[in-house]
Amino acid sequence: MIYNQWYVILESKExxxxxxxxxxxxxxQLSLWRDENGNACCIEDKCCHRGVSLSCGKIIDGKLECPFHGFIYDKQGKVISIPxxxxxxxxxxxxxVQSYRTFEDYGFIWIWWGDExxxxxxxxxxxxLKDFSYSSFKDDWNVHxxxxxxxxxxxxHLPFVHKTTIGSGNKTVVNGPVVVREKELITFYVNNVKDDGKTPALKPDEIxxxxxxxxxQFHYPNIWQNFISDKIRAFAAFVPVDDENTIVYIRYYQRMINIPLLKQLMNFTGKIASIVILRQDKRVVVTQLPVKSELKMDERLIMGDKPIIEYRKHRQELIDSFSKN
Ligand code: FES
Ligand SMILES: [Fe+2]
Incomplete structure (x- = not known):
């Protein structure tokens, strides 16, 4: 993982x-709760006294009480009472115990994973996206x-994995893609076309x-959006569980329809479509080996992989700059 980053870890409603x-x-292992004002608190889930899981305890006046001997923890992870x-x-x-700063907005909870x-x-x-409505779902993937x-x-992968959905039309030739990175934001422009049997894929600087x-667009460390149109977006947060497991939160955002029932219907339809597409991806991605990607690894990449190469390069730069993985 990249150190010193805010990570989306959970949806607020959870x-x-x-x-x-x-x-x-x-x-x-993290223990989360809401204090008396509803603010999200997050500390290590292991009591410093004798190792019990704190999340099995109770919330008392916005603080967390260990179920074993009643030590009370504040949101900074400090014990404030030993009965x-x-x-x-x-x-x-x-x-x-270790505590984590939290941030909550847009229906997500983040934690700061790094130096205080x-x-x-x-x-x-x-x-x-604040102006959009959305539907969401989460999915467990056995990959880094x-x-x-x-x-x-x-x-x-679009014309192969998504041949029956977003990749229909047999557009197998990948022009570019043009990849632009500004700080932690990567934007990549897609120009897949049908193969005429004569013209090779255009290089990025020819577009x-x-x-x-x-x-x-992808923003480090773990959020992404597909700019389908000004009024429709697909969004994903890739939440690291451990080195071999990830939770993918997918949202379908739209601001085309705002009439209550129609809005719900459209959001529901968008969600179903997103699930179908994501499952097409999952079937293939969970077979990739090794489960974790690296900048230097035994893969033979091609020009069309440029967004992935850029992601790996900058990820490594961030890891190196904080010298903690
Ligand atoms: S183990 Fe938590 S108070 Fe003793
Ligand atoms: Fe896909």
Whole structure:
């Protein structure tokens, strides 16, 4: 994983008030709950006293109580009360567990996975989506999240994996693609065409009008959108569980229809279509070996893989710059 990043880890609706939630993310067991104001709190799910899972405990006045001996944790992961020592007894500083800063908006919860003093105020999101309505679903994939991401950066697979859906039309020749990276945002423009048997694929610098093509965007470390039109987007968050498992959150966003029932119908239809397409991907991607991709690995890439190459290069740069994987 890339250190010092905000990671989407959960949809807001998954974390209910009044009950702690145990999830595994980024190779860690995490205990989440909502405090008295509804703010998401996240700490390591292992009591520093004798190792019990804190998410089995109770929320008391917005804090988390360990089910074993009643130690109470605040959202910074500090123990603020040890009942066996007496209510007024001071709690040693060493009584604490790892805590994670959280951010919540757009129906998602993020955690800051990195050094506390390097926290960026807010994670990046495709802000324009605030004006859209959406439907969503999640899916478990037995791959490292880098593979799930690369699948959505892959324009070569469309006429094969999605022959019956978004890849119909036998457009097997991949011009470019043109890939533009601005800081942590990669935009790539898609120009797949039918093979006339004579013209080889155009190189990226031979494509001048690329801004007219439809495009997809990925933002590190784990969100993506497909700019289907000004009013319709597909969105995905690739949430690392551990080195071999990922949860893919898919959303279908639209702002074409705002009339209540019709809106729900359109969002539902978009969701079903997204599930069908994602399952076509999953069938193939979960067979990839090794399950985790690297910048230097035994694969023979082609020009059409440029978005994937760019993703791997910059991912490695980010990993190196924070020197913790
Ligand atoms: S194990 Fe948590 S209070 Fe003892
Ligand atoms: Fe796909």
């Amino acid at each position: 974390l209910k008030r009044g009950k702690p939630l145990l999830v595994k993310r980024l190779n860690e 066996a020592n007496g209510k007024n007894a001071a709690v040693p500083q060493s009584m604490k 003093n390097k926290t960026e105020q807010e994670p990046f999101f495709f802000k324009e 999240y880098s593979r799930a991401i690369e699948n959505q950066l892959d324009v070569v 001048k009008d690329y801004k007219n093509f439809f495009y997809l």
